[in-house]
Amino acid sequence: MTTQTSRAWLLSAPALVLFAVLLLVPLLMTFMLSFNSFDFYGGIGTDLSLANYAEVLGDSYFYEIFGRTFLIALITTAICAAIGVPQAYILYRMSPFWRSITVLIVIGPLLISVVVRTLGWAILLGNKGVINTALMDIGLIERPIRMMYTSGGIVLALVHVMVPFMVLAVWAALQRQDPATEAAAESLGARPRTIFFRIILPQAIPGVLSGSLIVFSLSASAFATPAILGGRRVKVVSTTVYDEFLNTLNWPLGAAIAMLLLVAVLIVMLSWNSLVERRYGEVFE
């Protein structure tokens, strides 16, 4: 080993020890746990089998949960892109004064606890919540629309939680582009619409893609929002794992579900990354 290499490893050693002991080992143990058997009276067994995976993969109940989780994540991502991209572009064009204020409001909520923000949505979305009361008061509806404990409500709150990531990613991509390209396109005869769709948007695409990846993976594994707004009625993978661990106490089954979530999320992330790399590696840095 060269001195540089050994020095680098020495500098990284403290963090490496923590990560090895407290991250790799626990993940490996959880992986092993997912193969253990479970008995309501005897607890976790020591034998290894694929029984837990068989149970999850053989039960339409779990398919529904996984399907719902990824559908929610997908729709959340799509909405975040649809509203986050224009907002990022508007932000990019704002004067510095308005921009600094808008940035605080748009991405500041990232720093506020998800529990607190979701509480706000629970107050807004309830049967006697702000939205229903307002709609009934102005006579648009007679009976409250059910929004709590629905996937729609979860998506709405998740968009609120996730959209700052999209705005940030797209905005960062917009800032990387040369502002003169807009002027160049205009001097070559392009109209504002053409400039947006042919020049701005394509150059922002890497930002949209990386933002989508963040939003999707965080939405797919979101816990607080679906737990508060979905409760037991609209379960997603995270809340199911939570129930298996802290209510049913069937840890091996919970571990198997969690491992499937991990694998699914990793597959999506890695294939997304390689797709982006293949398509844009040559074009953008």
Place this chain on the structure above:
Amino acid sequence: MAFLELHGLTKRFGAFTAVEELSFAVERGSFVSLLGPSGCGKTTTLQMVAGFEAPTEGKIVLDGKNLAGIPARERGLGIVFQTYALFAHMTVEENVGFGLEMRKVSKAERKRRIAAALDLVHLSHLGDRYPRAMSGGQRQRVALARALVIEPQLLLLDEPLSNLDAKLREEMQLELRRIQREAGVTTLMVTHDQSEALALSDSIVVMDQGRLRQDATPFDIYETPQSSFVSRFLGKSNNLSARLDSTGSEGSALVCGSLRLHGPLVDLRPGPVEIALRPERIALVDPEAGQLRGTVAERVFMGNQWLLRIETELGDMLVMRYNTGRAEAEEGEVVGLDWKPEDIRILPVEETSA
């Protein structure tokens, strides 16, 4: 009537006046440079010609047509930006073809013209590259091809060579001149680099603090600067305070310190003036023979020439001597300085500090 005319062009940003009462003309097919230090208003002028900024006052007339109110996209000008502003997500061909596409040129015609434009800038072999995979000089050529392919009435160059290293810059100067001549396009270039302006232009417009200082051919602007600013901004110059005693058909009589000097006829009233003397017009002679005596304080060898700083009673004088293969005067040596009266330029005293 000239091809491009600027009449009393003024641009104010709030209380700040970026360009003031600027008027000049560009002949069809010629290459004109707007030269000045940064912040002199040259880029704002270019922006107004391009249509990205609206003049506060004055007008721009191109080929007899007032450009006021015509948006940038309809002016049909080719612009090369300082950063090149290439579309990163498009190949070289797509970049060059963009303007033709906007003009709804047919695909076959587009292909032909892209090929011709790339041929002009010697980039035919790199059509399917992305800008990211190209060198600075190559990007510059793409930007040029993209601007020229739409056959613009007018080509605008915004500091086109400033992002290139010195050697490449010199190469591209010649290249730029060739391409401009071949395309036969009227060109207006903004630059702060005097050597670039001298080398490329048919005519130079010198600007300072938003105002036009001189508009002449490169030779005239170098040889007969009309202000202290222009004499010092283009090339090296020894500028001294003096007093003009009289001027007439036999020339001018000047007093500079304890020296009485002769200069050419000048259209100025007697009184305080500034005289400018180019370092390369000063000859080193025997200490007793010259008009001025001095001691060589510093001597710098620059290959093709020597640069000497000589301490005299009038202050430091810069002298440039061509390297003719013989050693020049040593540091510490006492020398005489001599020049022909007609090499002196007599300039009005500037009120503003430059």
Place this chain on the structure above:
Amino acid sequence: MRQNGPLSILFSLVFVSFMLAPIVVVIGVSFTPEGFLEFPPSGVSLRWFRAILDNPEFITAAWISLKLGIASATLATVLAVPAALAIGRGRFAGRDALQALFLSPLMVPTVVLGIAFLRFLSLLGLNGTFIGLMLCHAIIITPFILRLVLASVAGLDRSVEKAAISLGAKPLTVFRRVTLPAIMPGMIGGWMLAFITSFDELTVTVFIVNPSTTTLPVRLFSHITQTTDPLVASVSAVAILFTVALMLLIDRLYGLDRLLIGEGKR
């Protein structure tokens, strides 16, 4: 550059309202004099803010969160900075793997991290202890610090260090007088982001706390899932106030966007 048109401004207004709505609602509800969640509140009362004082478990939880945030952010900074210096400068065998490992907590779903920590800590008998919480939080927040310090290191001109060496500075002096000041903004920004992340963390923490180490987000979460009285709103309002103050401080010191985009220096 073109200006935003009226349609863009309208869009932005709607967007901003959407972002503010739940936060405004929580703060509004916290002032209700009634015993249930209502918005807009029928009056302005500090009743539910006083109620916080009668419910010391929230105050205890807030203290634990604060201490946990400070302890874990500091631990993570101490670990991440040397690692970032190693990774950020020059190539060495295993560099990419090391960086991937230190950033991996961002890739793994938090719920998976939660159960992994639970499984491990309960085998060690550390489950629910402050030290266990601190170590786990340090792992979760290390990536944030690492990213920001890496960006600072990347922006650091190596020749400045060489200049200091050529002027006769010893390695430790070079680090203290040249390197450290250069990466300081990234470090401070990373620490603050890490602190807030730890302070807000729920998904992992909910698995590894016990009643005596319950953090504020976990306390709020279990309260919300059991009952809905305006107490959660008033506690949340205080938490929002605290976060906003911190946010404004960060924005002044560092620029919120820069911190969250993960750029050390621009």
